């Protein structure tokens with residue numbers, strides 16, 4: 240078991256917060272899944288988040304500016320081969336197309352962090368989300384065997400290869416981001432060391448929905464990570480919240496990846512790079528898929544504001560990754576304010 244799954248084990252979820260609806264059999268949206276605030280599901284579809292070309296000689300500046308002003312940007316020329324992304328997507332599709340009863344064989348256990356189930360934030364909302372997920376930390380072999388006893392190797396190879404590639408990209412991005420904060424190579428290497436990181440891959444499915452405007456795909460949240468690298472296939476749905484503007488749609492563009500600032504980078508940058516609030520709404524009846532890769536320091540790493548000049552005061556106390564996960568497991572919305580000095 241990875242150290243990250245252990246950190247989540249101390250906060251078991253109840254079964255009804257793990258088991259998704261039997262989406263195959265629903266013809267109408269049950270009351271448990273109707274969100275009352277559908278009038279608020281409006282978004283600005285004209286504005287767009289910045290795009291950063293990783294080959295641009297000015298990438299450090301561009302990435303820093305995007306983190307500061309938006310907390311989220313798209314990357315192009317990221318070096319991840321598109322056929323690998325396609326393979327992961329197709330394996331994710333193979334998994335989510337299994338009948339519900341079959342997917343439940345790989346159900347996340349109440350104290351577990353990996354496998355099939357609802358999003359971890361589910362218990363914090365009175366309505367259920369129109370979502371099913373599959374969480375991978377390292378090798379998915381145990382759950383893959385439960386799903387396909389004689390045919391699990393391909394799934395495992397594809398997921399492990401993708402995580403390896405995502406880790407390299409996450410490290411590259413972290414170097415650019417921390418350089419933009421004027422941290423020295425020595426300081427950067429303490430936060431980003433190739434040997435030590437906590438990572439997770441989340442396959443998300445927003446199944447076919449007979450009445451998309453009344454449901455919520457993924458409720459508003461910030462990610463716990465330093466940064467998250469997201470691939471959204473071809474269907475709209477991801478929205479980010481921008482102060483002074485409101486919800487802004489992030490349309491998928493061919494081959495690009497979405498990078499967003501998580502809470503741990505918010506702390507490390509002393510709120511110079513705020514973690515971005517985001518949600519998924521269903522814009523179409525059709526099933527939507529996404530792949531989210533979360534990158535964080537090792538669970539025993541102490542995160543505290545870095546790169547402060549003498550005039551700045553730290554806004555957050557030092558907190559280990561493990562402790563922050565525990566704080567967030569109890570207070571999903573207030574976690575950052577609870578560690579504010």
Ligand SMILES: C=C1C[C@]23C[C@H]1CC[C@H]2[C@@]12CCC[C@@](C)(C(=O)O1)[C@H]2[C@@H]3C(=O)O
Pocket residue numbers: 352358359360361374438439441460461462463464531533
């Ligand atoms: C490494 C992570 C990051 C997790 C928990 C764990 C595995 C699954 C991730 C998500 C994925 C869906 C949104 C979120 C909010 C959730 O409910 O589960 C994420 C959460 C976090 O960023 O806190």
Ligand SMILES: O=C(O)CCC(=O)C(=O)O
Pocket residue numbers: 441443457462469471476477517519528529530531
């Ligand atoms: O499906 C998406 O576009 C976003 C998923 C997400 O926010 C997450 O997995 O944390």
Ligand SMILES: [Fe+2]
Pocket residue numbers: 460461462517
């Ligand atoms: Fe997220």
